[in-house]
Amino acid sequence: xxxxxxxxxxxxxxxxxxxxxxxxxxxxxxxxxxxxxxxxxxxxxxxxxxxxxxxxxxxxxxxxxxxxxxxxxxxxxxxxxxxxxxxxxxxxxxxxxxxxxxxxxxxxxxxxxxxxxxxxxxxxxxxxxxxxxxxxxxxxxxxxxxxxxxxxxxxxxxxxxxxxxxxxxxxxxxxxxxxxxxxxxxxxxxxxxxxxxxxxxxxxxxxxxxxxxxxxxxxxxxxxxxxxxxxxxxx
Amino acid sequence: xxxxxxxxxxxxxxxxxxxxxxxxxxxxxxxxxxxxxxxxxxxxxxxxxxxxxxxxxxxxxxxxxxxxxxxxxxxxxxxxxxxxxxxxxxxxxxxxxxxxxxxxxxxxxxxxxxxxxxxxxxxxxxxxxxxxxxxxxxxxxxxxxxxxxxxxxxxxxxxxxxxxxxxxxxxxxxxxxxxxxxxxxxxxxxxxxxxxxxxxxxxxxxxxxxxxxxxxxxxxxxxxxxxxxxxxxxxxxxxxxxxxxxxxxxxxxxxxxxxxxxxxxxxxxxxxxxxxxxxxxxxxxxxxxxxxxxxxxxxxxxxxxxxxxxxxxxxxxxxxxxxxxxxxxxxxxxxxxxxxxxxxxxxxxxxxxxxxxxxxxxxxxxxxxxxxxxxxxxxxxxxxxxxxxxxxxxx
Numbered sequence: 001x002x003x004x005x006x007x008x009x010x011x012x013x014x015x016x017x018x019x020x021x022x023x024x025x026x027x028x029x030x031x032x033x034x035x036x037x038x039x040x041x042x043x044x045x046x047x048x049x050x051x052x053x054x055x056x057x058x059x060x061x062x063x064x065x066x067x068x069x070x071x072x073x074x075x076x077x078x079x080x081x082x083x084x085x086x087x088x089x090x091x092x093x094x095x096x097x098x099x100x101x102x103x104x105x106x107x108x109x110x111x112x113x114x115x116x117x118x119x120x121x122x123x124x125x126x127x128x129x130x131x132x133x134x135x136x137x138x139x140x141x142x143x144x145x146x147x148x149x150x151x152x153x154x155x156x157x158x159x160x161x162x163x164x165x166x167x168x169x170x171x172x173x174x175x176x177x178x179x180x181x182x183x184x185x186x187x188x189x190x191x192x193x194x195x196x197x198x199x200x201x202x203x204x205x206x207x208x209x210x211x212x213x214x215x216x217x218x219x220x221x222x223x224x225x226x227x228x229x230x231x232x233x234x235x
Numbered sequence: 236x237x238x239x240x241x242x243x244x245x246x247x248x249x250x251x252x253x254x255x256x257x258x259x260x261x262x263x264x265x266x267x268x269x270x271x272x273x274x275x276x277x278x279x280x281x282x283x284x285x286x287x288x289x290x291x292x293x294x295x296x297x298x299x300x301x302x303x304x305x306x307x308x309x310x311x312x313x314x315x316x317x318x319x320x321x322x323x324x325x326x327x328x329x330x331x332x333x334x335x336x337x338x339x340x341x342x343x344x345x346x347x348x349x350x351x352x353x354x355x356x357x358x359x360x361x362x363x364x365x366x367x368x369x370x371x372x373x374x375x376x377x378x379x380x381x382x383x384x385x386x387x388x389x390x391x392x393x394x395x396x397x398x399x400x401x402x403x404x405x406x407x408x409x410x411x412x413x414x415x416x417x418x419x420x421x422x423x424x425x426x427x428x429x430x431x432x433x434x435x436x437x438x439x440x441x442x443x444x445x446x447x448x449x450x451x452x453x454x455x456x457x458x459x460x461x462x463x464x465x466x467x468x469x470x471x472x473x474x475x476x477x478x479x480x481x482x483x484x485x486x487x488x489x490x491x492x493x494x495x496x497x498x499x500x501x502x503x504x505x506x507x508x509x510x511x512x513x514x515x516x517x518x519x520x521x522x523x524x525x526x527x528x529x530x531x532x533x534x535x536x537x538x539x540x541x542x543x544x545x546x547x548x549x550x551x552x553x554x555x556x557x558x559x560x561x562x563x564x565x566x567x568x569x570x571x572x573x574x575x576x577x578x579x580x581x582x583x584x585x586x587x588x589x590x591x592x593x594x595x596x597x598x599x600x601x602x603x604x605x606x607x608x609x610x611x612x613x614x615x616x617x618x619x620x621x622x623x624x625x626x627x628x629x630x
Contacts, residue, residue: 058537058625078542079543082541091538093628097535099532110539114241114542120241163540
């Protein structure tokens, strides 16, 4: 399978106000190919979100090599990374992060406003198709505050996938949902990712969610190590 | 192309969603623009009013008054020839004698002294004489056997307000009684003003009032830029023809010592600028608060692939689109205020015909609104661009 994103010896360090360095990630190696479903588990504060930001081209490593579709990311400027992120990466957040005051359809349409060409003009049609795929075509004009948690996350998934990204990054996607809804959402995410051939990286501290992945890594004190896929309750 | 369209769509969505908050912010901008446009519009109207009154008194810009004075009176015939020569040599289209005279008239209620202005047809153009009834003198009125008169409202009232269609006659009393015909009526210069009338120079000569013509002035309306050069040339011409006499060739109009409205316009511009500055500060304040409120949303948009330029453009466009709409509303309000008949009559009571709302005031208001939007949008847009995506999403 085609290599999508690879990290070799990646570190991420931040300077604290007292001039001391905080090492968030230490020598991380990770390769993700198209169609993979990878889970990264770890406790709060272990660097999961920092890793997600690096994978999503929102941040750059302090040292080491990060390649996206074979291109070294540090060679790309801010705007090039933004464009690559828009066209190739879809984010699903724990708190859904739907834009308030906009209908489900408008939320799904929003990423298409940053696309180019026909996708901009056909944005409503494409967004409706995606809402249909997550089973929410009938709630297209509903405002986020009128949707349940599960429905909001399904809208967020539709929004993440509407530009057909090659990499889906899910940050604690079931963190704000009950067990049953979380299971349904993860099943949907997995199905849609598989259908579109996208790689799915789920960052979670929930072993049940990690149990749905085909590969699993544990992040502890900034060090990423491969681990067995947990046999979660839901798996 | 798609980038601009998408930015406009985004800005419109943002305005639609936050309409109440933005509407409140824009009320301030609209009122500022309305105030700015009204101040400029009212200033313009007041200037027009002052200008109209000044032109009635001193003539249009530039009006030259000629005169030849000395120990003895200049030969009237030679003076007339000199003036005719000047008109011909310099191709002057509008000119007029202006000689005051006192003349008694027979009215239905008795004889009354009237201030008579002996003029030429060009006087009406040079002094912007408005005629409320009938007409001003035409060139062939000089050939009438019964002299034509353009009279004031007070004179017309004293004459019993006859219908001008019937060519009403009045009698000039004195050693040489003459019958004159009223052809036009001008408004009184001020309330309770005494009766006055205009008569053409040649007609006055025939009626025996010509004796004072040589004592008066001769006025020329020339182009603004040529006034100084003509003054020197005419003075030189007259001096050659009347050696030993004192030659007067001076500007008589309101603009003879520079534009008297420059200071007023500067003051009006200063007030307008201050009004606009207050509006801009208000808008900036609200925009800054809005951006802080939208940090998370900006972070989410960045995660969708929005570039820094796109975020900058989006935040700025919101401000520009909103202030452009507010500016339009403000300009419409200003037009409604300035063109209100009651306000017009109070600001420029001397005007009989009010000028159209100055397009430059409308353009200034709209331009200022867009500029305020761009400036008030640029600072929050810079703040928005500096938002750290990771922090913003967790905000």
